[in-house]
Amino acid sequence: MKKYNTKTIPRATAKRLPLYLRNLTILDSKGIARIKSKELSEITQVPPATIRRDFSYLGELGRSGYGYEVAFLIKVFSEILDSNEENKIAIVGFGNLGKALANNNFRRNQNLMITCVFDNDPAIIGQTIAGFYVYSMDDFKQVIQEKNVKTAISTVPSEYAQEAIDIVVNSEITAILNFAPDRVEVPANISIRYIDLTTELLTLLFFDRNYKKTSLAVTS
Template sequence: MKDYNKKKIPRATAKRLPLYLRNLTILDTKGVARIKSKELSDITQVPSATIRRDFSYLGELGRSGYGYDVAFLIEVFSHILDSNEESRIAIVGFGNLGKALANNNFRRNENLIISCVFDTNPEIIGKTIAGFYVYSMADFKQIAQEKNIRIAISTVPSEHAQEAIDIVVNSGITAILNFAPDRVEVPDNISMRYIDLTTELLTLLFFDHNYKKTPLAVTS
């Protein structure tokens, strides 16, 4: 596999690569061997010109008139996204959302593994719930290092998110997914992504109202 210079891939393009990979994987399971940018555009809701530009940063991935080989694209994007490498995940906040994420446990990618969960509620700390032992946030750094955690997912409400994220950052973890929409302060070396369910729902309604003729792919 070609050694791609990941730092030269624009951020906007990098954000779309998981979307491409997810939909291409679905197509592969359905027996689709090749696809053109227009067809992929219909599925992902990303303009075909943008898809071709994104792919151009990675070299010659397809051929004019033929399109793209689905299996080859999956191999390329999996390599770039390191999706074939095991990544251990910690969930911070084991309420309803935390439990839902833990129960899903990223079945679409067996290399994304939820290894431990944390909370501050004394009523559940030290108990095994939904198959997960609930650790105290006071022990986050020790447990995260013992279990080689690479990613933290925070489901802590906005009013307590900064305190929780500070603990995660102090443990040495630099990749954080935050389900609280309000921004928190983190050092420049931290890769932070936010998921705002309200924004996602409003976006979904917009597409549902205005793009009825085009099939939508699930993107998050």
């Protein structure tokens, strides 16, 4: 497989690659071998011209009038997005959402591993829950350095998110996925992404009301 220079891919394009890969994988599971940009646009709600431009940064992935081989695109995007390195992850906040994430433990990618979980609730600190020992946030820096963790997922509610993120940042974590929708302040060297479940649900309902279904329609 060709090696791709990911540093030349624009940030906006990079954000869409997981969306493409997720939908292409579903299409492949349905036995769809080839797709055109217009058809992929109907699924992802990304304009066809944007899809073609995104793909062009990676070379010649398809042919005019023919479209794209689904299996080939999956290989390309998988290579770009997947690292051969083991990525150890800490979960901050071990409530219902934290437990759900830990139980999933990224089964589709063996290089993503929930290594440790943290909370500030005395009732669960020191307990083993769902197979995970719950550490105190007071021990966060020591534990993640011992376990060489560089990524954290925060499920802490917005009103406490900044305090939790401050602890995470001060422990040499460089990548954070935050499930609290409100923005927090982090240093420029920290990569942080936000997931707002309410916004995602409203977007889903909007598309469900306003866009016609097609025979290729899948969850985006």
